[in-house]
Amino acid sequence: MNIPGLLGSLPLWIYIVDALLVAGIIAALIWSFISRSIFKRRLEKAAVDEEAARHLVLEKYDTGALIRRSRMIEAGADKYGDGLLKNLGISRIWVELVRRRKRVSDIRRVLKFIPEEGLFYVFLAVLDKPRKTRYLTDWLKESGDLLAMRRIALSGKGEDFDGRKALEIFGEYISHIREMTGDPEWASRYFAVKILLHHDDERSQRAVWDCLHDTHALVRRTVATELKTDREDKFFEALKSLFTGDPVFEVRRAAKERINLDFADREVLDVKKLSEVQAFHVLDLMNPEFAQDENTALSFLDNDNKELRLSAAFFLSRLGTLDRLFQQVDLGDRELLDRNFKLLTKAAEVGITGFMKAVSSNSNPATLLIAARLLQKTGSRDLINNLARAVFSFSDEEKSHADKKRLYEETLKAIKLRGTCDAVQLICEELERQSHKTAFLNRILPSLPESGDFLVAPLLVRMLKDPEYRSGILYGKPCCDLTSAFTRGR
Numbered sequence: 001m002n003i004p005g006l007l008g009s010l011p012l013w014i015y016i017v018d019a020l021l022v023a024g025i026i027a028a029l030i031w032s033f034i035s036r037s038i039f040k041r042r043l044e045k046a047a048v049d050e051e052a053a054r055h056l057v058l059e060k061y062d063t064g065a066l067i068r069r070s071r072m073i074e075a076g077a078d079k080y081g082d083g084l085l086k087n088l089g090i091s092r093i094w095v096e097l098v099r100r101r102k103r104v105s106d107i108r109r110v111l112k113f114i115p116e117e118g119l120f121y122v123f124l125a126v127l128d129k130p131r132k133t134r135y136l137t138d139w140l141k142e143s144g145d146l147l148a149m150r151r152i153a154l155s156g157k158g159e160d161f162d163g164r165k166a167l168e169i170f171g172e173y174i175s176h177i178r179e180m181t182g183d184p185e186w187a188s189r190y191f192a193v194k195i196l197l198h199h200d201d202e203r204s205q206r207a208v209w210d211c212l213h214d215t216h217a218l219v220r221r222t223v224a225t226e227l228k229t230d231r232e233d234k235f236f237e238a239l240k241s242l243f244t245g246d247p248v249f250e251v252r253r254a255a256k257e258r259i260n261l262d263f264a265d266r267e268v269l270d271v272k273k274l275s276e277v278q279a280f281h282v283l284d285l286m287n288p289e290f291a292q293d294e295n296t297a298l299s300f301l302d303n304d305n306k307e308l309r310l311s312a313a314f315f316l317s318r319l320g321t322l323d324r325l326f327q328q329v330d331l332g333d334r335e336l337l338d339r340n341f342k343l344l345t346k347a348a349e350v351g352i353t354g355f356m357k358a359v360s361s362n363s364n365p366a367t368l369l370i371a372a373r374l375l376q377k378t379g380s381r382d383l384i385n386n387l388a389r390a391v392f393s394f395s396d397e398e399k400s401h402a403d404k405k406r407l408y409e410e411t412l413k414a415i416k417l418r419g420t421c422d423a424v425q426l427i428c429e430e431l432e433r434q435s436h437k438t439a440f441l442n443r444i445l446p447s448l449p450e451s452g453d454f455l456v457a458p459l460l461v462r463m464l465k466d467p468e469y470r471s472g473i474l475y476g477k478p479c480c481d482l483t484s485a486f487t488r489g490r
Contacts (some may be wrong), residue, residue, distance in 0.1 A: 037070060046087050047080035053087035063093060070094070070109065077113055089115045098122055103130050111139045119155030123359035129164050137169075145306040150180055153191030158218050163226070164193035174199060181207040187218035193219055197226050205229075212238050217248040224254045233278070238264050239308040244269070244278040256285045268292055276308070283311040289320050297321070301346040309379050313352035322347055322355040322455065329366040331403040341370050353379040360386045365407055372410035376417045384419050387411055424452030428459050436464055 002471050011174070042060075046053035056064075066073070077084050085091060095118040102125040110118035126136045140148045149170065180192035193211045196204040197322065213452050229235050242255035242365035259268060263330055267291075269282060278332075285299065286293045292444040300312035316322050316392070325340040356379045359371045368390055375384050391399075391411040399408045415423045427448065 001363055008122060009087075013334065023105070025407065025465060032463075040076070043073065043076040044080060047076065050087045057088060065157065066090065067097065070149055074109060075111065082113070084099060085113060092465075094118065095121050096291070097198045097254070098125050102132070104132060104135065106137050107132060110384050111135065115151070116141075116155055118155060119152045120154075120159070121154075123152050123158070123166075124161055127162055130165075130169065133169055147176070149176050149191070150183065150185075150188050153180065154185060155186040156187060156191065158187060161194060163196075164198040166195050167198045169289055170195070174201075174204070178204055178207055181211060186214075186219060189214060189216065189222050190219050191221060191271075193222055194226075197228075205477075212242070217246075217251050221254040224251065232263075233403060236266060239263070240268060244281050245283075249284065252281055253285055256287070260287065260290050264290070264292075271303075273294060276305060278282035279305075279308050280311070281301075283308065283315070286311075286315040288315075290467055294319060294321055301343050306350050309346060309349040310352070311352055313347040316347070317352050317354055320390055322352065323358060326355045326370060327358055327362055327364060327367050329370065331366045331369070333343065337370070341373065344370060344374065345443055348374050348378045351378075356380070359383050359390070363390055365404055369403075369407045369410060374408060375414045381418050381420050381423075384414050385422045388415060388419075388430075392426060392430045396434075397438070412443060416447045416449045419449055419452070420454070421452065424449055424455050428452075428455050432459060435466070 037271050039057075039061075042052075042056040046057050051284065061069070064396045064460070066327050068155050073090060075087065089490075091114045094106065094114060097103070098118055098121045102235060107125060107309055110122055113166075122136055126335050145151065145327050149465055167174070174195075177192045177195050180188045181196070183189055185194070189211065193208055196208050199205075208223060208227060210239075214220050215225075221320060224239060226233065236259070239255045239259050246252045246255065259266075271279070271282075274282065279300065282296065286297060294316070297312040297315045297319075300308050301316070303309050303312070311321070322344065329337050329340050331337065347353070347355075353374070356371055356374065358367065360369070361382070368387060371383065372391070373383075373385050375387060388411055391408055394404060394408075412427065415427050421425070427444065431441075431444050431448070
């Protein structure tokens with residue numbers, strides 16, 4: 001092949017392009033050399049002056065640029081000392097790389113330069129990538145530090161990790177780990193108990209049980225959540241104690257969730273034996289999905305402490321229990337009716353009355369009776385209008401029946417005590433319908449509200465002028481009641 005001839009036949013522009021490419025590569029190499037030299041000189045100044053580190057490095061290079069120059073920074077640390085790393089604040093970036101990438105180069109860098117800051121995150125990386133375990137175990141052996149596991153623990157901040165996997169990898173250190181449950185630093189105790197929870201040795205299990213009373217909340221919560229034991233009765237009592245008495249909400253919640261998960265069939269509480277503080281702890285953690293909590297809340301409805309009662313009533317309202325108590329009653333079951341009325345009264349006394357909105361759509365006489373009795377003292381006054389419409393719509397025969405007669409009279413009483421103008425108008429209309437029926441007049445006339453005189457008085461005047469009314473019962477009791485009502489209403 002005639003290579004010289006071939007090259008000579010190529011167009012000129014190809015030579016130009018090749019020349020430019022070569023020039024670009026040479027320029028890039030030169031610029032890389034210059035920029036590396038500049039960065040090295042800046043590192044030298046940054047190693048001895050924190051202000052220089054800020055102006056010459058941190059303000060000139062972003063995080064990505066510092067990451068790409070990590071090897072140069074490592075070389076600078078070897079040459080100028082650890083002051084360089086401190087002034088640059090590079091430790092946070094390198095630790096984050098271990099957490100995010102878990103590469104061998106990142107692990108080695110942290111172990112070599114910043115073990116105090118990054119040991120725990122190397123530990124997490126090893127748990128996630130067991131093939132890289134040897135880098136940490138070799139470091140532990142080379143360090144010769146009897147408290148190496150403690151150093152790992154103290155470099156963390158209570159992050160979660162797989163204690164079972166940690167036991168598999170670091171089982172040879174179990175005696176040291178067990179001693180850490182008596183460490184004054186909570187991070188060390190937390191680290192130890194996470195591993196010991198999966199160690200069957202009696203000494204380890206005894207240490208775990210002791211941690212139920214640890215001074216740090218995270219340690220107690222961890223045991224409450226993760227302990228597996230065949231000593232169920234003892235554990236159940238310990239969980240109850242944490243649930244009702246622990247000062248930290250997160251611990252109480254963990255204990256309650258564990259009870260719900262593993263001991264849902266057991267009777268958890270005797271409300272009468274709880275102190276006031278314990279009672280509030282219980283109410284703070286009411287769970288709509290846990291059947292026992294409904295019964296517990298119902299027990300608190302009868303409490304003399306209105307704050308406790310309010311919490312219980314609010315929970316039962318959200319759960320829909322108060323709606324059920326209000327609507328699922330029957331005039332034929334007097335015991336149930338009285339029980340539900342008592343409970344609903346307790347709720348109403350602390351301002352929880354939303355369940356009474358069902359009056360607008362419920363025609364159950366027993367429900368209406370409860371509403372009539374409650375509305376005499378509390379609840380939205382507008383609901384009395386709905387109540388009156390429902391009760392006055394019954395037939396006269398129904399209104400005269402023993403049970404509904406009581407409902408009728410309680411409704412009249414509610415209107416008299418708290419009725420709105422609309423309710424007064426409704427009772428006036430009922431009075432006009434019953435104006436020639438003695439039995440009804442004897443009930444309605446004494447119940448006319450004095451506050452509605454501007455509505456009642458004109459009707460009473462018309463009734464007094466009605467010849468049929470006067471001729472029929474002029475000298476009877478209804479006439480006397482009418483006269484008395486008129487006198488009050490003028």
